[in-house]
Amino acid sequence: MRAWAPIASSYIAYGTLGWVSDQVELDPAYTGGYFDAMRPVDLLADEVRQRRETGYDVDAVVREANRIDPADSSAVLELVDRLSLAERSPGWQYVEPDELEDIADSLGALPAAEAVPEPELTDKIQAAWLGRIAGCNVGKPVESGDYWTSERIRDYLLLADAYPLRDYVPALDPMPDGFRLVDCWPDTTRGNVHGSARDDDIDYAILALHLLETHGSSLRPEDVGGAWLRLFPIEQVYTAERAAYLNLVNGFTVPEVARRRNPYREWIGAQIRGDVFGYVHAGDPWAAARLSYQDAALSHVGNGIYGEMWAAALVAAAFTASSPREVVERALTVVPPQSRLAEAIRDVLALADAGTTWETALAAIQDRYGHYSWVHTINNAAIVAAALLWSDGDYLTGVGRVVMSGWDTDSNGATVGSVLGVLVGTRNLPEHLIAPLENRTRSALFGFDNSVISDLADRTVRLAVGGLE
Structure with a gap:
C-alpha cells in the first residue's frame, strides 16, 4: 500500500x-x-x-x-x-466503538479456538508467508487505484493476452498508449521478479513478528510506536501511519496519536498489518483479533481498527476452516455488527448467497462502496471477502481476481494470498509465482533488509507452537 x-x-x-x-x-x-x-x-x-x-x-x-x-x-x-469539533448530523445509524472492551461487548458468540497439529501448522505458516509475499508482488505494478481501475486492468491484460490474471503482470514493450505501470514494474512484472520487492505490506508483517518476539502477549500500542520510530524511515510509511508517526515525533501519546490530524484513521493501513497475529494464533480468530487491536489502535479508530482485527481473524480462521466461506463467516464474528465494515462483509456474503457471478458481484461492490478512497478499509475489505468467496479455494483464482478488481491491489493481493496460502498449503502454491521470490524479500525496516522468507516462517512457527509470553 x-x-x-x-x-x-x-x-x-x-x-x-x-x-x-x-x-x-x-x-x-x-x-x-x-x-x-x-x-x-x-x-x-x-x-x-x-x-x-x-x-x-x-x-x-x-x-x-x-x-x-x-x-x-x-x-x-x-x-x-x-x-474535530464538528457535530454529527441526525440519522447516523452505525455503532462503531474504539475501545477493545466496547468492541468485545458489541459482539455476539465468538468462534471457539481449534487446535492445529504441529506438522500441518508448520506447512501452513510457510505457505502463508509465501502466499502473502507473492500476492503482494502480483498487485504492485497496478497499485494506483484511481488510475488502474478494474476496467483499465482488464483492458491491459487483454492486450497482453494475460486475462484472466494467473501470473505476475506482464510488462508490454512498447507500452500501449493510455497505460503506465507503477514505477516498481522492473522488479515485479512477469519474468523480472528475482526476490521479492520491498513493500510496506511486507515490512509490517516482518515488524509484527519482531514485535511479538520482543513483547509477546503484553504488546501495547506504545511498543508499536517505539518500534516505528527506531526502525522505519518516515517516507516509507503512508497515510494513517505517517500521520501517527508525526504525532509520535511531536510528543503526543495514545490515543491522541491516532486521532490528531489523521484523516486516514479508517483507511487500510492497519488492515495490512494483521496477518502475523493470525499466524501465531492459528485456529483462534478472537485471540488473533484481540492482540492485533494493540497494533491497530496506535494509528487507527473505528473501521480502521476493525480492518486489522478482521484480517487477523481471517488468517487465524483459515488454519482450521474447510472453505473460504467458513473463513469469511468466522472472521466476521470479531467485527462490531453495527459497523459499516460488518455491513459491507454481510453485503458480499448476500451476493454470494444469491448465486451472483463474480463480474456482477464486483460491479455491485464498486457501486455501493466506490465512494470511499481507493485505500480505505471498507471497500478493500469487501473486495478481499469477495475474492475469497469466488476463489473456489484456488490460490491463483483468488489472487488474480482481487488484483483485477483494482483499488489497493498489492495490499489485497497480500491478504488474499495469505489466507489462501494457509488453506491450500505449500504443495498447492503455484511454482511460477513462488520460485522467482528466491526465498528472500527486501525491506525498509532497519536491520531487516533481504530477510529470508523461510526464516521468517520458522520464527513464526516457534511463536505459534511455544506460545506468547
Missing part, C-alpha cells in the same frame, strides 16, 4: 440516507490527492472527506476554507483542528 500519487478527488459522500449532493464543495486547490499527512491542504481535504463519510456536517468549515489562502499552512491547520 503506497498512497501518494496525485489523483482527482470527489467529496460527495454516501450517507446513511443515500447520496448527499448538496454539500459545499472544497476549492480545487485543496484536492491535490497526495494523501500526505505532511501537506496541510491534504489534511484538510481528506479530513473533510472522513468527517462526511462518518456523518458529520462540516459545511461551515468548508466555506471558511474557501475564503482563505490554501498556501497559508497555519490557517489551514487551524481549520483541520476545528473539524
